[in-house]
Amino acid sequence: MKILVFVKQVPDTVDVKIDPKTGNICRDGVQSTVNPYDMNAIEAALQIKESTGATICAVSMGPPQAMAVLDHALAMGCDECYLLSDRAFGGADTLATGYTLARAAEKIGDYDLLLFGKCATDAETAQTAPIVAEFLGVPQVTLADSLEIKDGWAYCRRDMGTFYQDVKVKLPAMVSVTENINSPRFPTAKGILSRKKKPHYTWDAVAAECDTTRTGAAGSPSVNKRIFEPPKHNTDTTYFNGEIEEMAKVFVDVLEAEHRI
Template sequence: MKIMVCVKQVPDTEMIKVDPVTGSLIRDGVPSIINPFDLNALEAALQLRGEYGGSVAAVCMGPPQAEEALRDCLAMGADSAVLISDRVFKDSDTLATSHVLSLAARQFGPFDLVLCGKHSLDGETGQVGPQIAEFLGWNQVTYASCMRQTADGLVIDREMEGGVERVLTQTPVVCTVTKTHYEPRKATMKGKLAAKKAPIEILSSQTLQGLDLGRIGLVGSPTSVTRSFVPPVGEPGVIIKEATDALSAAKLAELLAQAEAI
């Protein structure tokens, strides 16, 4: 089974700071991490390779420093890594990103599976997986919690709000993956050392085959940001701190009754 895993580097949201005037992200000093949900996709790929053989390629579109994210993927066990990096890709939205990743799937394929995280930590739109599938014209299964190969095709459990749906699909297929059975493994020391020296293929807009410059970056992204701002903060409320917690509770009940709040 030949598998491509899409990974994204995101700012660590625990450390996020926003400019109070412009509402834009202050990137200085904010560490980047691999989108944690992409690690579930990578883990799924490694498990599938373990069971059915094949290879796992990690592919990332991002700035040069995203190489670090790919080294982490190699350390976990990916066979190869591709960084698609070029200034012209900057400000690509989900559609433009999906265009680029679908071209990578063609160039380095044929793949049986393209796996993505269920969404990114920073965008949370969950759109890239479905859009890659649409561009490739492949089947797709989102929120896959368990994947198995059978004589009839791939059997995939997908976690929906109302329960689990089990579907049978033929490859090639694009799946977005959940954590349930794919808690990411830790990289071994040996893996980390090997990853340091492993080659990473770097593609630019010139070497990515089939690229349409009109469909990437700011110009090629249908969504545009008109403005950003920081939401206003309301007036502080009443803080109750009586001698004991029971007295505080009594005071609150009294205030709520007075205000007819409940």
């Protein structure tokens, strides 16, 4: 069994601001990390490996420094990693990203299971996984709270908001997992020491056999016209003053005026 687990490098906080000078997101002092939901995907892959045996390939697209998230995946126990890195991949929307990742999956080949986190914490589109599945022509399970592999099928419980849905999907398939599926492990000292010896591959557009009219900004139908911080609220606030008892009285006066008592 061969599992591809897709990992994205994201800022380690969503509390980001826009640099008024450049109009871009201010990266100063913002550290990068593995997208938290992707850690659940890695853990899910490792649990399958432990129970039934599997080879796990971690895959990411990003600048050279994104190798750090793949190193983390290797330290957790993944077997090899592929970084898709090329200037021609830059500025990709979800379609171009999905195309590039699907090309890499085809090139790696012989996969049984494609695992993703339910979304990335930066753009939160949750689109890349279904797009990759569509390009590869495989079925999918999104929002998986559980995952079990049996006789060539993946069995999952999905969180559909108001109900749970139990499904099975024939392998090869894509499964994207929620944070409820497991608690990701920390890398062990042994894992950290052995990760360097595991195969690291960096593929550019040529190596991944990508058509560069379909990657990066050139292959992206979506255009980000402007980024901005949400407008600040400026409601006129009437404050209650005085001692607690006085505040409470006026507070309840308002509740009465609102016909709540």
